[in-house]
Amino acid sequence: MARWPRQILFGDVDAMFASAAVVANPSLAGKPVAVGSPPPRGIIAAASYAVRPYGVTSAMPTAQALRLCPDLVLVPPDRPLYERLHSTMRAVTDRFFPICAWTSIDEFYADTTDLQTLHPDPTALGQAVKEAIFEATGLCCTVAVATGKMVAKVAADAHKPDGLAVIQPGTEAAFLAPRPVRSLPGIGPKTAERLDRIGVTLISDLLDQRFEPLLRRMWGKRFPALQALAQGIDHDPVEPDRAQKSLGQETTFDHDTRDVAFLEQTLRGFLSDLTHELRQEGLAAGAFTVKLKDAAFTVTTRQRHFSKPLNYDPAMWPDIRTALRSLIRPGTLYRLAGVSLSELGPATESLFDQRTSKAVAAMDAIIEKHGAKAIRLGGTTEPRD
Ligand SMILES: [Mg+2]
Structure with a gap:
């Protein structure tokens, strides 16, 4: 197996808060669980995959969620539980990775470039990490491996839930090309709307010469960085996040x-x-x-x-x-x-x-x-x- 010039592994727990509720109370497995506070004023903090087909999403008023899904099982948030699961997962990533950064309670990046001697197959490494996290916590984690953080994140988002994606070196641009521009980090709904108005909807459009004059006007001197992003070129390092490290x-x-x-x-x-x-x-x-x-x-x-x-x-x-x-x-x-x-x-x-x-x-x-x-x-x- 050819050695990658750089290798980043990204992990993102699927519906962390809702999944944690099921870990704490296994009788909720398969039920339409959502974490949130009760109506009339409460909102949904996190929706499990079981309620997403009903159109229930996070930040939605609980009253509306109950109209969409009358069997909804509402569970109150449990910070101490999330923090306990988080430190258990950290113990797992500490065991696997010398260079790892948790960017939120349920997301981490690891630089696995130097681990390739030990783990030459990124798919096998990703699978081992998923299994170790599941064994330790009961949580499902989607894992993606790529040459940079951004492509790994986009790949994980595209393979949720319980996904495992490996984007081989050299295939980054082809992987990104057919995806909507809003799947790129830094392109929010507002920017996506502005881009849509000039006909730019896919990541490949960002590299299309027809749109270049307009995009240059919108992005100014950040345009080359945008083009690099669209091609999956990204050298952003994984900076270990341990306090006092x-x-x-x-x-x-x-x-x-x-x-x-x-x-x-x-x-x-x-x-x-x-x-x-x-x-x-x-x-x-x-x-x-x-x-x-x-x-x-x-x-x-x-x-x-x-x-x-x-x-x-x-x-x-x-x-x-x-x-x-x-x-x-x-x-x-x-x-x-x-x-x-x-x-x-x-x-x-x-x-x-x-x-x-x-x-x-x-x-x-x-x-x-x-x-x-x-x-x-x-x-x-x-x-x-
Ligand atoms: Mg997550």
């Missing part, structure tokens, strides 16, 4: 920039703030990620390890600057830059010598008093007392 800052500039000194200065400032936070928490970072987004909204990142865990910014900056410089493509305009520190662990006393430690403590005292902008240890040289 990383600490980061990023900013979108008022004006796109190609000024390398300005980009360096921005990240240097972030690093100063972040290391102050690390020291306050008594933590050190083993790795960092530099992130840039260019004017066409393409995100590039570079992740590196420090030679040892650090929390003193002048010692960390040379590695980060090197990574930043290697990421910058000459002449490219950038709209966003950021840096994050990861592999956080307790800092040990031996991280810096007593003299440095004293200088750092003095600096932290000033930052506490006057804010992070007040002081910054200059360059990469050791500060003097």
Whole structure:
């Protein structure tokens, strides 16, 4: 089986809240269950697949749902139950994936690129994940594997419920082409309506030269990004979401920039703030990620390890600057830059010598008093007392 250049697995639990109600009370299985509050003022929070054929949808007044489906079984929301199921599912994804981000209580992305040696067949991997989640929770999860997050999400949406989709590398554009434009993330009902008025209904229409002048007018300089999206080109990284797993800052500039000194200065400032936070928490970072987004909204990142865990910014900056410089493509305009520190662990006393430690403590005292902008240890040289 050919190795994929990049592989993303997306999982989305089917009708999570309604399914959770059935998990908690198996006698509801197969019944027309909906989670919500009672009439006259209540609304439906989540509809099971069993009530969807009646036209019952979430956000609908419960009174109306009961008219459409008189046998409706109304179950009150149960937050603690959802949170319990969520942490059980997290334990499953932690077991499978080194790089995973839960983007909501029932959706996650995992970067499985480096898992291909262990799991060369994405269908088998997807099936194993589905089975593990079902075994642990009783919940059905639709899983899709693609070369990017966006195509994986669209594929999962198209294969619900209890689906498993694998979109092979190189087939992304063909997979997207016949689907309605509103299945693309970022194209809401309003935009879809505006597109419909100019005759653009399918994703393939976004790549049709006949519509290009009108689309260019609508999207302006974001048009190339829209075209990339329509072709399934998407480099957005999976950023692990565990609290305390990383600490980061990023900013979108008022004006796109190609000024390398300005980009360096921005990240240097972030690093100063972040290391102050690390020291306050008594933590050190083993790795960092530099992130840039260019004017066409393409995100590039570079992740590196420090030679040892650090929390003193002048010692960390040379590695980060090197990574930043290697990421910058000459002449490219950038709209966003950021840096994050990861592999956080307790800092040990031996991280810096007593003299440095004293200088750092003095600096932290000033930052506490006057804010992070007040002081910054200059360059990469050791500060003097
Ligand atoms: Mg869901």
